[in-house]
Amino acid sequence: ALGTAMGHFTAQATDTPGFLVNHAGRAFGTEALRVLSESVTDPATIDRIMVDQGGFRMGPFTLLDLTGLDVSHAVMESVYHQYYEEPRFRPSPLTRQRLSAGLLGRKTGEGFYRYVDGQQQMPEEPAIASASPCPxxxxxxxxxxxxxxxxxxxxxxxxxxxxxxxxxxxxxxxxxxxxxxxxxxxxxxxxxxxxxxxxxxxxxxxxxxxxxxxxxxxxxxxxxxxxxxxxxxxxxxxQDSTGFVLQRVVACIVNVGADIAQQGVAAPATIDRAVELGLGYPFGPLRMGDHYGASRILTILNNLLAATGDPRYRPSPWLRRRAALGMPLTDRPTG
Structure with a gap:
């Protein structure tokens, strides 16, 4: 009531590590770091894909540089350990290495990008050579x-x-x-x-x-x-990758949001609204799944799981059941 009286959206949630927004935001950075660790591409390309194709306000590596690895790495490890090493929240060794090297981001002048007078130095995209038409x-x-x-x-x-x-x-x-x-x-x-x-x-x-x-x-x-x-x-x-960049990051965001709903941490509408306001995503995780199609997200996760054997990609029951039934991910169960 106090938050509403102050003109803010109030998200009611159960007691959970990372509150609601930090819990729901785990996949954006950790899966992007996983993609980077596999040498699929570089930070700038990942950021450009997530902004241009995904509609996010900033890419994951720009965000990590903005918040600083001294903050982000600690949150990643804290949520991971409080959930007893849940694979979906697994941090990347890259952040520990860069933290030890003092590459914290904007505040130190270098992180995943270099900063000159506080301005991010984004590398230019490579030129594409023209090719003659072929079949x-x-x-x-x-x-x-x-x-x-x-x-x-x-x-x-x-x-x-x-x-x-x-x-x-x-x-x-x-x-x-x-x-x-x-x-x-x-x-x-x-x-x-x-x-x-x-x-x-x-x-x-x-x-x-x-x-x-x-x-x-x-x-x-x-x-x-x-x-x-x-x-x-x-x-x-x-480089050849199971799930490109956008598919992997989006599917993991949706899956984490779906499992938050499955755990009853908050109502689906509350999860989406909190993430849209708190993280600036183009959609909350459940609406994001409905936007791209729950069955397509489920296919991506199942194929990632089959290819890697990594349980971080196991689909949430909330996603699996609703995709099978053709239900929106934003729907509460009946009864």
Whole structure:
């Protein structure tokens, strides 16, 4: 009542480590750090993807530099240990190493970025070399995503193959959820030398992320980047990764939020509103899951779990049941 009288949103929650907002915010930084530790890409690329594709106000590494690792690392370890080493909250060794080296972020002049007179020094994006059009074949694994890519190919004026199997010279575009390019190509019986995967979770509007298998031909990687950049939209090229960047971070955010709801820490609407106000996310975690589709989030997590064997990716019962039933994640149980 006091908070409401002061004009603030009051989030009522049970007694839990990290309150509600710090609890719900664990996945944003820890999964981004996991991606970085696997050498999928660099901090700047991860930040650009999360801002441009994900709609977040700032990327995870800009946020870590802003808060300072002396604060963020302590919170990560505290929540992890208070939950008795729950894998979903597992910190990264990277933050301990950087903390020991004094790379705290903006306050020390260097963290994941360098700062000159308090201004972040963001590295420039690498230029994308123009490539001559080549035949393009698009996997029909996800018909909706395939249709969006087919429209992009037609607009760029590149030749599109329509046969069930690609020719030996075609650039093969795949649209996996929670898989890497390697596994996605092998599952479909394709030659991985021709395959490039495109992250279609958030569509193709503001940034496009692609990744190739370890044996994809360099000329086809460049062709894919050139095609996706033909209309001027920025393109990020990643190392082969289960779940790109956006898929992994978003799926983990949704999963942590779903488990908070499962534990009854707070009502679904309270969880979402608290996270939107407290962390500035484009959606609260449950609304985020509904926005992208609970079944797609579940697929990403199941594929991550199968590929890595890491229990950090095990789906929350709240997510699993609602995805199976076609229910919104924001719905309370009946009865």
């Amino acid at each position: 393009v074949w698009i996997s029909q694994d996800d018909p909706g995503s395939a249709a969006q890519l087919a429209e992009l190919v037609a607009t760029a004026g590149w030749p599109l193959e329509s046969a069930d199997q690609p020719s030996s010279e075609a650039l093969c575009l795949l649209t996996p959820l929670g898989e890497d390019t390697t596994q996605c190509a092998l599952r479909q019986g394709l030659n991985a030398e021709q395959c490039v995967a495109v992250d279609m979770l958030a569509g193709l509007d503001k940034r496009r992320s692609l990744m190739a298998s370890p044996i994809t031909r360099p000329d086809l990687i460049n062709a894919a980047a050139s095609l996706l950049n033909a209309d001027g939209t920025p393109v990020s090229t990643l």
